[in-house]
Amino acid sequence: MFEFAIMLLPVAAASGWYVAFRHYNAKLKKPSNEYEGFFKGINYLLNEQPDKAIDVFIDLLEVDDETIETHLALGTLFRQRGEVEKSIRLHQNLIARPQISLDTRANILNELGLDYMRAGLLDRAENIFLELEKMELHEVNAVRQLLSIFQQEKEWLKAIDYATRLESIEFKKQPLLLSHLHCEAALLYRFEEDADIIKSHLRKALKIDPLCVRVNIISAEIEVAKGEYKQALKLLLKIMDQDRKFVPVFIDLILNCYDRLGRSKQKFDFLSELQQNNESTIVVSRFLDVLLEHKGLEEASAFMHKKLRQHPSKSYLKLYAGITRPDKNTELEFLKSIIKQFDNDVQNFQCKQCGFTSVDLNWCCPSCQDWGVIEPIEI
Numbered sequence: 001m002f003e004f005a006i007m008l009l010p011v012a013a014a015s016g017w018y019v020a021f022r023h024y025n026a027k028l029k030k031p032s033n034e035y036e037g038f039f040k041g042i043n044y045l046l047n048e049q050p051d052k053a054i055d056v057f058i059d060l061l062e063v064d065d066e067t068i069e070t071h072l073a074l075g076t077l078f079r080q081r082g083e084v085e086k087s088i089r090l091h092q093n094l095i096a097r098p099q100i101s102l103d104t105r106a107n108i109l110n111e112l113g114l115d116y117m118r119a120g121l122l123d124r125a126e127n128i129f130l131e132l133e134k135m136e137l138h139e140v141n142a143v144r145q146l147l148s149i150f151q152q153e154k155e156w157l158k159a160i161d162y163a164t165r166l167e168s169i170e171f172k173k174q175p176l177l178l179s180h181l182h183c184e185a186a187l188l189y190r191f192e193e194d195a196d197i198i199k200s201h202l203r204k205a206l207k208i209d210p211l212c213v214r215v216n217i218i219s220a221e222i223e224v225a226k227g228e229y230k231q232a233l234k235l236l237l238k239i240m241d242q243d244r245k246f247v248p249v250f251i252d253l254i255l256n257c258y259d260r261l262g263r264s265k266q267k268f269d270f271l272s273e274l275q276q277n278n279e280s281t282i283v284v285s286r287f288l289d290v291l292l293e294h295k296g297l298e299e300a301s302a303f304m305h306k307k308l309r310q311h312p313s314k315s316y317l318k319l320y321a322g323i324t325r326p327d328k329n330t331e332l333e334f335l336k337s338i339i340k341q342f343d344n345d346v347q348n349f350q351c352k353q354c355g356f357t358s359v360d361l362n363w364c365c366p367s368c369q370d371w372g373v374i375e376p377i378e379i
Ligand SMILES: [Zn+2]
Pocket: 351, 352, 353, 354, 355, 356, 365, 366, 367, 368, 369, 370, 373
């Protein structure tokens, strides 16, 4: 049924064409043998030879401001069906026609630009949308497409310009997008001596979105690279107030700072407080390490036993098995063999917008392309 409906789509478009054609033909009193041409075109469509059909229709029908909509409709139809080569060819043919008005030219250019976007021909799409932007026609779409192109090309400074312009055209703030674009821009300069430009972008990102965890991560990583662990730790602890869900993701970076500063007691207190309201395996695991170090095996084992009873999970069982002496409990060997089977198949991050899940943290969702929508679900 679906296949049949798909097959009829070009016919539906062609019928629109036919109406336009009749209207046009009636006006100019064209000879009736042109109807033969029209049915020849339909025949090509039904025989799944749309390339030939397009040639016939384009030859048959003059392009003017009255018939252009029909042409454009067929082009859109081809693009929506994924037949981008055909829509490109159709739109290129249209744009080459003389005597089309400026508005019509802009409409065709816009469609051709969308074809190129769909085909992944970003350079060509960029040229078209820049031209439309100059013409001040289809401005919102041109700016939106250019923003998308510059993001795909990782031209972050241009992307910032266009995101800012889109905000002012649409009267709609996009703090997640803009703060992440500034983070990306800051990273462009991370290997350069001049730190001012990095700081400037990071400051802007934080001003736009004060809850942007990534700003403090990047700033802390820069401090760590310089050996400034005190400053790095200060920055990393700010994540606690921004979004605690991200603390487990960067826990080893935080703990490394405590270690480098020789702050063993503060590290213990930090983990002790963190694990009280956090069931993330990595947090419990890191707390278990310091518990063993500071309080010994018995207390660590009792802690894990309690956790396991409160929240029975595969990962807690694994941690518990890790600190209990196997030779004292033959049952444990069996448990361990079971535990190995459900190793590390957990998906750690999920997009709150589209539900996309992944093991690695992506600041920009690979599926819906939105920034700052991925959150940790289990570590
Ligand atoms: Zn998404």
